[in-house]
Amino acid sequence: MAFVPFDRPVRAAFIGLGRIYDLNVLGYRGNPDVEVVALVDPDQQRLAQRQADWPDAATFSSAAELVASGIQVDAAEVLLPVPLHADGVVEMLGWGWHVNLQKPMCNDLLDAQRMLDAAKASGRVLRVMENYLFYEPLRRLKAVVESGEIGEVVGYHMKMVGSGNGGWHVPWSSFEWQLEQIGRGRGILVFDDGWHKLSTARWLFGPIKQVRSWIGTTSFGSGIDLDAPTMIAWEHACGVRGVWDITLAPDLYLRSDYYTNDERWEITGNTGFARVNRCTGRGIQQPSLEVYSDGEMRGYHALDDDWASSFRDSGRHWLRWLQTGEGPLLWSGEEAVEVLRFALAAYASSAADGIGVNPGQVV
Numbered sequence: 623m624a625f626v627p628f629d630r631p632v633r634a635a636f637i638g639l640g641r642i643y644d645l646n647v648l649g650y651r652g653n654p655d656v657e658v659v660a661l662v663d664p665d666q667q668r669l670a671q672r673q674a675d676w677p678d679a680a681t682f683s684s685a686a687e688l689v690a691s692g693i694q695v696d697a698a699e700v701l702l703p704v705p706l707h708a709d710g711v712v713e714m715l716g717w718g719w720h721v722n723l724q725k726p727m728c729n730d731l732l733d734a735q736r737m738l739d740a741a742k743a744s745g746r747v748l749r750v751m752e753n754y755l756f757y758e759p760l761r762r763l764k765a766v767v768e769s770g771e772i773g774e775v776v777g778y779h780m781k782m783v784g785s786g787n788g789g790w791h792v793p794w795s796s797f798e799w800q801l802e803q804i805g806r807g808r809g810i811l812v813f814d815d816g817w818h819k820l821s822t823a824r825w826l827f828g829p830i831k832q833v834r835s836w837i838g839t840t841s842f843g844s845g846i847d848l849d850a851p852t853m854i855a856w857e858h859a860c861g862v863r864g865v866w867d868i869t870l871a872p873d874l875y876l877r878s879d880y881y882t883n884d885e886r887w888e889i890t891g892n893t894g895f896a897r898v899n900r901c902t903g904r905g906i907q908q909p910s911l912e913v914y915s916d917g918e919m920r921g922y923h924a925l926d927d928d929w930a931s932s933f934r935d936s937g938r939h940w941l942r943w944l945q946t947g948e949g950p951l952l953w954s955g956e957e958a959v960e961v962l963r964f965a966l967a968a969y970a971s972s973a974a975d976g977i978g979v980n981p982g983q984v985v
C-alpha cells in the first residue's frame with residue numbers, strides 16, 4: 623500500500639512521557655503540521671505534568687485505552703523504554719498508526735523483522751528517528767567533507783567519554799530498564815548511546831563491510847556494568863576506515879544541559895581535517911566545528927549547536943514528511959536495521975577476540 627501524504631495536520635499521540643519527551647516535544651510545539659490529540663503513560667504524575675503542554679489532548683494510561691476511546695490517531699511518537707519497543711510498535715502499526723520511534727530500534731534481528739513485517743502488513747510507515755543526523759555541526763561536517771575542502775578522505779575517528787558528573791537530572795526509573803538492557807548484553811554506551819555514533823558513521827560514508835571490536839566492562843556493582851573501555855573499528859564499502867573509542871571518566875565534571883557525554887568526530891582528508899568538538903555536552907568550548915586546510919584553521923562560530931535543536935529538526939522533518947512523502951526519512955525501518963546489524967557485528971567481533979565481522983552476515 624503506497625503512502626498517501628496528509629493534506630491536514632497529522633493527529634499525533636505521544637506514547638511515553640519520560641526524560642526524552644522534553645526534547646522530542648520540540649518538534650511538535652508551534653508546528654502547524656500536527657495536532658497533538660493524546661498523551662499516554664502509566665505514570666499519572668507524568669501525565670499531569672505533560673498535560674500542561676497540551677491542554678486539549680486526552681490522557682491515557684495505556685495505548686490500548688486510547689484505541690478504546692475512539693479518538694483517531696494518525697501517527698505515534700513512541701518514546702518507550704527499549705524493552706517495550708518491538709511489541710509496542712507492532713501493536714501500534716497494527717492499529718493503523720504511522721510510527722516515529724526513538725532509537726535503538728530493538729535488540730535483535732528477529733524483533734526488527736517483526737516490526738518491518740508489521741509496517742508492511744498495515745501499509746504504515748515506521749521511522750526510527752536519529753536526531754544526530756539533524757545536528758547542525760554534523761550536517762556541516764558532512765557538507766565540508768563532500769565539498770572536497772579537506773581533499774580525499776583517508777580516515778576518521780569518533781570519541782566518547784562517559785561521565786556521571788554534571789548535566790540534567792535523569793530519574794532512577796529511566797535507568798531501571800537500562801539495567802535490564804545491560805543484563806541482555808545491550809549496554810548503555812555501545813548500544814544505547816552507540817546507536818547514534820554508528821548511525822553517523824553509516825550516514826557519513828555509507829554501508830559497512832567489516833567491523834572489529836574490543837568491548838570492555840567497568841563494574842560499579844549491583845548489576846551496573848558499563849561497556850567501556852571499548853574500541854570499535856570498521857571499514858566502509860567505499861574503503862574508508864573509521865574507529866570509535868569509548869572511555870569512562872565517572873568523576874569528570876562536564877558542563878551540559880543534557881547528558882554528560884564528551885563527544886568528537888574528526889575526519890582526516892589528504893589536505894586537511896574537519897572536527898566536530900562537542901554535541902550533547904559542552905566539552906571543548908571552541909567553535910563546534912573546526913576545519914583545517916592548507917595551513918589555515920577555520921572555526922564555525924554561528925552554528926545552531928544546541929543538541930536539543932537536533933530533536934526539534936528531526937521531529938519537524940518527520941511531521942513535514944507525512945505531509946509530502948518526499949525525501950529520506952532518516953532513518954527508515956530498513957536503514958535502522960543496518961545500524962542494528964552494525965552493532966551486532968561489533969558484539970560478534972568482540973566475542974571472537976576482535977576478528978572481522980561482516981554486518982550483512984550477522985544472524
Ligand SMILES: NC(=O)c1ccc[n+]([C@@H]2O[C@H](COP(=O)([O-])OP(=O)(O)OC[C@H]3O[C@@H](n4cnc5c(N)ncnc54)[C@H](O)[C@@H]3O)[C@@H](O)[C@H]2O)c1
Nearest residue numbers: 638639640641642662663665701702703724725726795796
Ligand atoms: N535520541 C537520544 O539521544 C535519546 C536520549 C535518551 C533516550 N532516548 C531513547 O528514548 C526512549 C525513552 O527513553 P527515556 O530516557 O525517555 O526513558 P524514561 O524511562 O525516562 O521514559 C519512558 C516513559 O515511558 C513510560 N512507559 C512505560 N511503559 C509504558 C507503556 N506501556 N505505555 C506508555 N508509556 C510507558 C514510562 O512511565 C516513562 O514515563 C528510549 O528508546 C531511549 O533509548 C534517546
